[in-house]
Amino acid sequence: MNFEKMYSTIDTHVVGEAFRIVIQAPIAFLGSDILLNNDVLKNNFENAKKLLLNEPRGHRGINGCVVTPSYVADFGLLFFNHEKVSNFKYEGLFATVTALIETGNLERNANDIYKVETVRGVYTLKLQIENQEVVSVYMESGICSEKKSDFDYASINVDNARNYLLYNLPHSIPTIDLQYLAELNRWGTEKIANLINDNVDFEGIILVESSPEYPNKVRSVTFEKDGYILRSPGIDSTFAILSSLSTNSEIENNSIFGSSLTAKKLSKGEHQFSIEAQAFVTGAHEFIFDEDDPLRNGFLLV
Template sequence: MKFEKMYSTIDTHVAGEAFRIIIHSSIVLGKKSLKENAAFVKENYQFEKDLLLNEPRGHRGMNGCIVLPSQKADFALLFLNHDPQVTFQYSGLAAAVTGLLETGNLPEKASSLYNIETTEGVFTVKAPLENGEVMKVQMENRSCTVTGREDHFITAVADGSRQYLIYNLPESVPALEMQYISAIISWGKKTAEHLHRSGTDFQGFILKEARDPGENTVRSVTFGKDGGIIRSPGVDSTLLLYTAAPEQSEGSGKFTNESIFGSKLTARLISKEENQFSIELKSFVTGIHQFILAEEDPLRNGFLLK
């Protein structure tokens, strides 16, 4: 067998959301800015993206991050996603810094502070390393804004660029529990189709179920543009739910968002005026892989089951 190409990755998950950290590949970049490189990848490396994210090597929920050197930060990240419009994810910052530190691909710093360059600017995360393991990654968002309140949903924007729609539980979904997963999936697909027909601009939409207000907790499901379920509570979702329902978190200054899979994310208020929050994430390295492309492979760039 002749191997045509080889790719080295560190696989991780953050609260159930999978990230493939790409540390070696055939992708060659030489543009001046990260945004130019991102556009170059989108235009010239669709095959490589499909190979790394699609089945049988990946799956519908897989996200990708290309690690690059940076003159502005400790390293740079280019995000790959099945949806080409998704170019930044807070969870990806935690996944990348954890994977790189725990495998020795990023030197440990005494301050535990690491700067990561993205197309959205440079973000600073705190990632203490204890006995070779990153116990938590702490970061802060930039802004959250509620931009509209309609009869059936609330419109909210993260960092001035990523718009989400927040819905209350409909009659067709008795509760956000695994036993009702078919009803949840069906509602998500129908809602996505309706939003696309109406020409609504959105990165995702959120279905929420109120919990005990005294516990400052909600349960939610976030859907992507195609109506597929995102496999974590979601950082954007958690912060926007906090912003849209501040009365639930008054007093304690913290807010917890729980997924139907049992994972949780908790945000803490930094500035009520700016709707800024801090959030702690725990990322787990699930594998270190070398993917090989063989010339005769009939599924060279994989497929997706939807």
């Protein structure tokens, strides 16, 4: 066994969505250019990425993050993920800054405001810390906008980068609840196949259930591009839903698994929002890549 190929990670989750944060690994970058390093990570280290993402060490719901140095922020953050999954997630910012602060890998500053450099730009996070535990992370979005659509969905662009398609709950499904998971899965699988066949550009599709009795609350399910159901309400999804509701100043978005996120419109911009959430550290791990292991790249359960 070659112990030179060892990867130190911290596992976290944000309202149910899991992140594996690589803090030490034989992954070499050239300097601190975030775009160049992103290309290096994207086009190399396939064995390492599979080791960290796939069963039996991971699962389809795991998202990968790599912490890098930065000249313009407190740290840089790169994403690696399963095929067809976004290479950027707001939740990864929340997860990583929480993990680094709570494990002492990032020095705490006086105002508990931290900047994270990503391929999408530099994001500012405001932390509330009690007894060395990060109890909340606050962040403001980029610009979100609704695109004109002649179809049965609303098309919302988040951060001028990620396009989501919002659908109202069809009459064939009584409600968004775990007891109707099979029906929801079937609906999502069919819808995604049709969209891909029609060459529609999208990051994910969001099925939304609302009620006139509770105008500031919705239930939703987000399907990623491979048909996987997101384990959380989704920060992008919550921003997209609020962006589509012109009369609402805030929205509470509840997932099928019982977690929730609340987004609020910012007074400074009609199409910008704020969100606050807590990340939880669930473990610290050392992973070893063994060339002799017949399952060294792992596998995914279907």
